[in-house]
Amino acid sequence: MKILVIGSGGREHTLVWKLKQCATVSRLYCAPGNPGIAALGECVPIQVDQIKALRDFALEKQVDLTVVGPEVPLTLGIVDEFRQVGLQIIGPDAKAAQLEGSKSYAKDFMVKYGIPTGRYEKAHTMEEALYLLQDFSLPVVIKADGLAAGKGVLICQTPDEARQAVVDILVNQVFGEAGSHLVIEEFLEGIETSVLCFVDGETILPMASSQDHKRIGDGDTGPNTGGMGTYSPNRVYTNAMARQVKEKILIPTLRGIQQEKMDFRGILFVGLMITHEGPKVLEYNVRFGDPETQVVMPRLKTDLCKVFSQMLNRNLSRLQLEWKPEVAVCAVLASGGYPGDYATGIPISGLEEVAEDILVFHAGTGMKEEQLVTAGGRVLNVTALAPTVDEAREKVYNAVERITFEGKTYRRDIGLT
Incomplete structure (x- = not known):
C-alpha cells in the first residue's frame, strides 16, 4: 500500500x-x-x-x-x-472542517447540540466587541475566529489587555484574515485535557488522553503557543471522567455531525477543561493534535493502517484499540523568541548522543550544506516512554540536554501540572 x-x-x-x-x-x-x-x-x-x-x-x-x-x-x-x-x-469534508476553521461556528454547534462549553459572544467590529466585553468577568478569553496556527487565543487579565486584544485582532489584523471577526468567551478554570478520537460518521472512538502545555513558560506563563509539550495519559482523566465525557460530549458531537450531514471520516480533537462543574469543551480540531500525537501514537499498539481502513469503511464499531501501559512525555524544543519573531538556519547538534529508546520527531528543521538547521518556531519534539511520569520526564530531559542549538527554548515542567 x-x-x-x-x-x-x-x-x-x-x-x-x-x-x-x-x-x-x-x-x-x-x-x-x-x-x-x-x-x-x-x-x-x-x-x-x-x-x-x-x-x-x-x-x-x-x-x-x-x-x-x-x-x-x-x-x-x-x-x-x-x-x-x-x-x-x-x-473530514469542508463542511465538517468548519468545526476548526471557525470558532464561532464551533460554539454555535456546541450550543445547538447541548454540548457543555463556556459562555460566548461574537463580534465583527471593535465597537461591538468593547460593548459585549462589559458583560464578561476578568480574566476573559478573546479569540480570532479563523485559523491562526494555535496563536489566536488571548487570555486577558485586565480591561486594558482586553481592549488591546480587540484592537490587535480587528483593527491591526495581527492574525490576518483569521481576525475578520472574533469570539469573546468566559474564562474556564480547571485542568486541560486533550482527547483525540477516530470518527467514521457512525462511531466515535476515543484514543488515550493527553495534556498539552500551551504557554511558552514554566508554570503556564507567557503567551500561548502551538504547544510546548504533552504527556499521556492525563492523570485527571479517570475512567469515570471518560464515561462522563463520552455521554455528555462525544455522543452529542457525533449526533450533531450526523444531523448536519457532514462526511466525517477522520480525526476529531476535543480540547476539554475539567472544571468543578464537570468537563466543558474549549475547542474542536478536526485533525491529529500537535504535539498530542507525539505522545498518543507511540502508546498505540493497534495497527494504524487497520484503524484507517475500518474508518473509511465505517466499521470502527468493530474495533477495540489497544494501548501500551507506559506513560509518554514529550518536550518541545523551540527557537529563541518563539512564539514571536525568531531566527532560522541555526545549526543543530547532539542528536547522535541521544539514547536509542528516545524518539526525536522533527518539527521545524531543514538542511543547509548537509548540516541540520532550525527552520521554524518549534524545532524538535523529544518523546520518551517509561512506567511512570517521573521516569519518562527524566529520560526526556536527559536527551534534551544533549541536543543543542543557539537560542534553544523549552519548558522544564512538562508532565508536572
Whole structure:
C-alpha cells in the first residue's frame, strides 16, 4: 500500500513513523516533509495548500491512502477534492472542517447540540466587541475566529489587555484574515485535557488522553503557543471522567455531525477543561493534535493502517484499540523568541548522543550544506516512554540536554501540572 502524508511538522513525522510499522505499507510519501521524515520516506516538494497539485500527485503515483496532518488543507476542501476523483483520504469534508476553521461556528454547534462549553459572544467590529466585553468577568478569553496556527487565543487579565486584544485582532489584523471577526468567551478554570478520537460518521472512538502545555513558560506563563509539550495519559482523566465525557460530549458531537450531514471520516480533537462543574469543551480540531500525537501514537499498539481502513469503511464499531501501559512525555524544543519573531538556519547538534529508546520527531528543521538547521518556531519534539511520569520526564530531559542549538527554548515542567 502506498501512503501520502500531508504536512511537515512533528505530528507528521510521528504519523510517518507509526505508519512505517504497518506490514501492508510498501511506500511512504510526505508533502512537503522535513529532514527527519526523509529518513523514513520520500519527501515531495508540494506545499500543504496546493490542493490540486497534491491531488494530481496522488493520482499519478496511484496512492492508496492520504493522511492529512494540518488543518489548512482540510478547511480548503482537500477531502472533497480527493474523494471526487476516487482517492481514499483520512479527514473530514469542508463542511465538517468548519468545526476548526471557525470558532464561532464551533460554539454555535456546541450550543445547538447541548454540548457543555463556556459562555460566548461574537463580534465583527471593535465597537461591538468593547460593548459585549462589559458583560464578561476578568480574566476573559478573546479569540480570532479563523485559523491562526494555535496563536489566536488571548487570555486577558485586565480591561486594558482586553481592549488591546480587540484592537490587535480587528483593527491591526495581527492574525490576518483569521481576525475578520472574533469570539469573546468566559474564562474556564480547571485542568486541560486533550482527547483525540477516530470518527467514521457512525462511531466515535476515543484514543488515550493527553495534556498539552500551551504557554511558552514554566508554570503556564507567557503567551500561548502551538504547544510546548504533552504527556499521556492525563492523570485527571479517570475512567469515570471518560464515561462522563463520552455521554455528555462525544455522543452529542457525533449526533450533531450526523444531523448536519457532514462526511466525517477522520480525526476529531476535543480540547476539554475539567472544571468543578464537570468537563466543558474549549475547542474542536478536526485533525491529529500537535504535539498530542507525539505522545498518543507511540502508546498505540493497534495497527494504524487497520484503524484507517475500518474508518473509511465505517466499521470502527468493530474495533477495540489497544494501548501500551507506559506513560509518554514529550518536550518541545523551540527557537529563541518563539512564539514571536525568531531566527532560522541555526545549526543543530547532539542528536547522535541521544539514547536509542528516545524518539526525536522533527518539527521545524531543514538542511543547509548537509548540516541540520532550525527552520521554524518549534524545532524538535523529544518523546520518551517509561512506567511512570517521573521516569519518562527524566529520560526526556536527559536527551534534551544533549541536543543543542543557539537560542534553544523549552519548558522544564512538562508532565508536572
